[in-house]
Amino acid sequence: MAVSPFALGVNASTNRHSISPTFDHLKKSISPALKPIWKELLRQLPLKKIDVSNTVKKASGVVLDVLVDGLYRFVDQPYPPSQKNFAPVQEIGEAVEVACLEGELPAGFPEGVFVRNGPNPQFGCLQAAVSPLGLTNETWVEGEGMLHALFFKKAGDSDWSISYKNRYVESETFKLEKQRNKPSFIPAIEGDPLAVIAAFSLNKIRLNADNKFLCNTSVFEYLGKLYAISENYLPHEINSQTLETLGVWDFNGDWDRACTSHPKRAPGSGELVIMGIDIKKPFLVVGVVSADGKELRHKVDVELDKGVFSHEIGVTQRYNIIVDQSLSVDISRLAKGGQLLKYDKEKKSRFGVMPRYGDAGSVRWFEVETCSTFHILNTCEDGDEEGENEQAVKVEYHKFGESNYCSGSVFVAKDGSVEGDGEDGGWIATFVHNEVSDETQVHIIDVKDFEGEPVAKIRLPQRVPYGFHGTFMATPKKQ
Ligand SMILES: [Fe+2]
Incomplete structure (x- = not known):
């Protein structure tokens, strides 16, 4: 899995956004090392035409926007044909019923939701920014997190209702740019060195975060709650039925940095x-x-x-x-x-x-x-594993066929068999995209016949761009 390297430079903040910092705060935010850059930015801005003192007192955020609007030009980065499934998709809205194209869900398959996270740029393209200081550009891992979910519900003894829905993870930075209806964070991960440093600083003093909270890398379940997460911020709780973003889990403010994605x-x-x-x-x-x-x-x-x-x-x-x-x-x-x-x-x-x-x-x-x-495939202590020191790792391959590529693979434990059947009691579920037909399916593969054909293939109503990690969250049993 690739992860945004510059995400490391973003400190987690439990502060909520304030996009109107005072000018004093603005001046204090600029480290001595960056003051030459700041002077250059101010020199390029036509400040004489602005009543700075009054404007800053009333809305210093506006001044910063003028600064950026005057110096920066945002440019779409088009996707070449070979990368067409990295391009974003729209939110589909209400969940759409889908069906098995081949096979059927096997006995013992649990009710639940299969969710996968991945980058999906909010404004249709990755962005680049051109300024007098040089060029910076977003890399493909920088699209805002979008969740793609398949909901499995039993409609009878052997009948299933399966539906698909996708939705953005609505972080504070996602909502901020959505409200502005235009790219606002200057790309800060890749580019000319001076421009990169300036981008970080301007984002921080203008938008109170040095980069977007991407929330695009992984999803995990804990205590019956679903979370989306990326390397540069904190977990966001997600409603597992509606995919609505419920809020940030900040560990009661006791954790003063970002979490890694796992x-x-x-x-x-x-x-x-x-x-x-x-x-x-x-x-x-x-x-x-x-x-x-x-x-x-x-x-x-x-x-x-x-x-x-x-x-x-x-x-x-x-x-x-x-x-x-x-x-x-x-x-x-x-x-x-x-x-x-x-x-x-x-x-x-x-x-x-x-x-x-x-x-x-x-x-x-x-x-x-x-x-x-x-990534770490597995961990155990002495005595955890049967047959210790014999064939400690078993490797098998499942081939999807030419032009098919998978993402977000997860293990789905057989209903009620997590303790009994051990690691072999279940299936691998994964999103599979065909580069020729440009269609995406979800395949269910029996781990006991891993090299064989999937037991079920489910066609989705729209393609799912390539992404990262997924999870299967089984529906709790009614008492
Ligand atoms: Fe990962």
């Missing part, structure tokens, strides 16, 4: 283990949320000596597994015209095993071959 429910205890990375110290922080979701019970700086692009944390019943890999993060490279992320072949890669409530000194590190690791 919070993990600890087996056994049910606590939620979260992780946040940053471009400045502390580079990697681990948190533990109480099993009732009400309290951040533990927060620890792992005390890494360099920024690392660590995307996922592993959990077992007693331990947290940290990845300290060779993909490092170094903001000083930006000023030199380089990229934020660096694959450092000289840096040792290692995995850290820490007790759930351990501190930095408790982490036991294991060096491994130099690698760049985004």
Whole structure:
């Protein structure tokens, strides 16, 4: 999975948006290093035509908009034909009934909702911005998060009602740009170094966030609630039936940074283990949320000596597994015209095993071959697995056929068999797009016949752009 590297530069803020900062706040927000840039911006703006003092007192946000409107030109980035399924789609509105094109849902398939997250630029295209300071542009991971959901409901003993719906994750920055009805955040992830730094600063002082809260990378369930999340902010709670965005989970304000996209429910205890990375110290922080979701019970700086692009944390019943890999993060490279992320072949890669409530000194590190690791397939403790030390990893392949590509694959446990059948009791559900027909289907594949044909193929009423992670949220059984 690709993740916006500059997302690392965005500090989580539990403050709600205020798009009218005072001019004093504005001046204080500019670090000494950026003052030459600020002077240049002001020099280019036709300030003599504006009664600055009065305007600033009444609406300094307007001045900032004038500044940006005067200096910046937003430009659409068209999609080449080879990338047509990266282009966004519209919200479909009410859920639409769909049916199995081939096969049928098998016995034991649970009722629930299969949701996948992915980037879907709000204004039809990724944006670039041209200014006297140079060019910056959005990368494909920067589209606003859109959820695509398939709802599975039983309509009888063997009949099903299946419906599809998609909807944006409505973060504060999404709503802000929607209200303005035009791109407002200056792209800040990629571009000319000076323009990138200026973009960050202008976004921050003008819109109170250095970049958009993308909310486009993953979805997860915790305590019966559904959340959408990306690397650069906090989880957003989603109504699992309507896909409405309900609000931000800020852990009661006790977590002062963004979360990476894969919070993990600890087996056994049910606590939620979260992780946040940053471009400045502390580079990697681990948190533990109480099993009732009400309290951040533990927060620890792992005390890494360099920024690392660590995307996922592993959990077992007693331990947290940290990845300290060779993909490092170094903001000083930006000023030199380089990229934020660096694959450092000289840096040792290692995995850290820490007790759930351990501190930095408790982490036991294991060096491994130099690698760049985004995701952890599985974690277990000695004695967890049957047949230990025999065929520890089983690899099988499912081929979708020419011109078909999948995204958002999830394991769907057989209804009522999570404990009994172990890992083999269920199916893989995934979105599959055909590049030739430009159609998207959802395939259901039996894990016991993984290389065989899907047991069901469901055609969707519109294509689903390529995206990232999904989850299957089973409907709770009625007592
Ligand atoms: Fe991921």
